């Protein structure tokens with residue numbers, strides 16, 4: 001099953017003949033093969049055993065199952081319909097949805113990173129259903145990621161879907177691979193941004209966007 005089909009450039013592709021409703025497009029890297037939950041559980045059992053845990057004990061008997069299910073849940077996003085509307089009023093100021101929760105997993109350690117995303121755009125011919133900003137962030141976050149790629153993917157997705165005059169995405173997140181292990185620096189926040197169009201090129205729009213998205217979790 002393909003995750004979704006590619007959007008038409010103008011972002012008015014349809015789902016079941018409904019104009020303005022699209023589904024997320026394929027990732028540049030290609031769609032992911034089907035998840036094998038049974039194999040994941042067997043592998044989790046082997047990993048726990050290799051770590052010296054007794055998965056035959058009553059306490060841990062279902063831990064390989066839970067572990068596999070938890071990892072599947074944290075790295076699987078649900079498709080959604082991306083509803084857009086015509087910008088009949090010609091609204092041309094910034095639309096910004098702030099503090100969207102980010103829950104992702106770093107692809108280097110398969111450990112969570114969490115924080116917030118601020119997503120905004122300067123509308124062109126179409127506007128986006130407000131709930132879809134959060135769905136879009138979640139869709140790109142629920143897989144092994146880097147924060148940079150996540151930020152860029154959301155900005156690209158919004159650009160493809162709406163062809164707006166400008167797009168800006170800022171993500172502030174804490175990586176548990178840095179806070180709980182390794183460097184062990186809890187409280188460090190990584191900030192990333194992707195700015196396209198006027199939000200990148202026009203100094204006033206850029207400054208306004210960055211000022212409004214400065215806050216961290």
Ligand SMILES: Nc1nc2c(ncn2[C@@H]2O[C@H](COP(=O)(O)OP(=O)(O)OP(=O)(O)O)[C@@H](O)[C@H]2O)c(=O)[nH]1
Pocket residue numbers: 106107108145146147148175177178181182183
């Ligand atoms: N750029 C980027 N790096 C990340 C992200 N998530 C984790 N990393 C980093 O990926 C790097 C992997 O480096 P390695 O040296 O191979 O891994 P490691 O030996 O576990 O490194 P330490 O974490 O320093 O102990 C680490 O520096 C992580 O902090 C991310 O979203 N973006």
Ligand SMILES: [Zn+2]
Pocket residue numbers: 106107108109110111175177178
């Ligand atoms: Zn990591």
